[in-house]
Amino acid sequence: MEKPSPPISDPLHDKPLAGWRLRLYTIIFEADTRAGRLFDQALIAVILLSIAVVMADSVQAVRLVYGHALTSAEWVFTLLFTVEYIARLLCVRRPLKYATSFFGIIDLLAVLPTYLALFVPELHALIDVRVLRLLRIFRVFKLAAYVAEYQFLVSALAASGRKILVFLSAVLMVVLVLGTLMYVVEGQTNGFTSIPTSVYWAISTVTTVGFGDIAPKTDLGRLIASFMMLMGWGILAVPTGIVTAEMAAQRRMHSGQAPTTRTCHECLTEGHAADANFCFNCGARLPPYQQQAGEAS
Template identity: 70%
Template sequence: MSPAAAVHSAADSLGKPLAGWRLRLYSVVFESETRAGRLFDQCLIFAILASVAVVMADSVHSLNARHQDLFATLEWGFTLLFTAEYLARLACLRRPWRYALSFFGLVDLLAILPTYLALLVPEAHLLIDVRILRLLRMFRVLKLTAYLGEYQMLGSALLASRRKILVFLSVVLMIVLVMGTLMYVVEGPANGFTSIPTAVYWAITTMTTVGFGDITPKTDVGRLISSAMMLLGWGTLAVPTGIVTSEITAQRLQVTPSSRTCPDCLTEGLAPEAAYCQACGARLPEYRRDPA
């Protein structure tokens, strides 16, 4: 499926509005090539980062003791802002439940749910620790992926590389299983390698060059194997980086789809220089991109 077809398919599945205030609202909250859309995204990015900073500061005991009321006020302000954004997204779609059940729809819900949960269930501390609510609030940082194209490019590269990465991980798994088993035979329980899973744990920490030092080989043969594992780890860690980098480079060479829409059939992702719609053949009006 071409990028333009993918964009059109996503918009059609959510039920892009056809006209009226819902279409104007859609162009602001879901599209980013207009001045209003860019400003909306920039304000949300700032709000997301600020809300995460507030959650982190609130977890510091000394700051919480002095500024508890301020943190509570800011938290409610961010919650109301994200609630308004969430409702606006649902209101401008013809099929809002599809967005509500999508990945970004669930992230939007997690961004506002903890504050309301604490309000509706005052005894929440008896059911769940308050740190869980803070953890859920940290999901707001995932909202950034909806507004920055670089996140989407990285996600597409990882998705396109998934088979290669899975093959790479399976090779790594076989290596650590074989080397861990070998170390279990060579070193044995007397030197801390009490079982094959424990030896595999040592192989993983050694191959990733972490080396916690809680288990170390004592024999010369074991040290030789350990040295080979560490040298192998250097080369192994570079493989997935090269795979993902090659996919990102390939995607940069492709034409980035725009949010240009055909006024007749509502096909999205049309090239800025196109004179006719590739789906229905209708003549397109001149494309005007707001200046950055």
């Protein structure tokens, strides 16, 4: 007979999430309840408004007229983000793990520049780092309407990473060879002053960017350039095909599973099935799934 699993406990505090911490955690880190969805929607609105303030503040004409209002709005947003950051630290079981995670660092950078500029005026130039708040908009993908697509895309990118790396390595070798060839064919008199400059031209041509600052003058050089332009279309299509194939495989693998934002209390990994008992990332036992009443599938 299987022994009952012990409660989820923190080695530092030896206390599972319960009471107000569990309720706060469910609202902030998950979005399968009405309160959780409202929190995420409000957070997205505040992030977008704060980015609008940062952008407006960078326009001198706007800053001269509305400088005081923009500064006041910035402090309101900073205080809101500070309260949210502290709330996240209070409700997670491992505050240090969250603080050093990707989103934990982004959350800190959302508030730190404003305080640094206040206490150390010499660091005022760092205040533009506030635009990193825009990265926090990725939290919108926790909403039920997007969570499945978000999970499929992330899984597909992770699964196709090596294939894309091999492909990009092959492309790099091609542009090195063709760039060197163009250096030999065109020479310094036609703007291809060095091999690195020629490789730069080859990259901009293969990627169909074509800045136009350097252009081949000889017939052979133009022939090579035409070949590279046509090849560029295929190069752009290959990574798309790789990721698309992986996304299709992920959809087949997870077909029939309703998406959730259920989050592991140990490693903060999202996307567990509603009936899962253990985290698919760290293996920790999951707490009971909390879902809005009347929404169970």
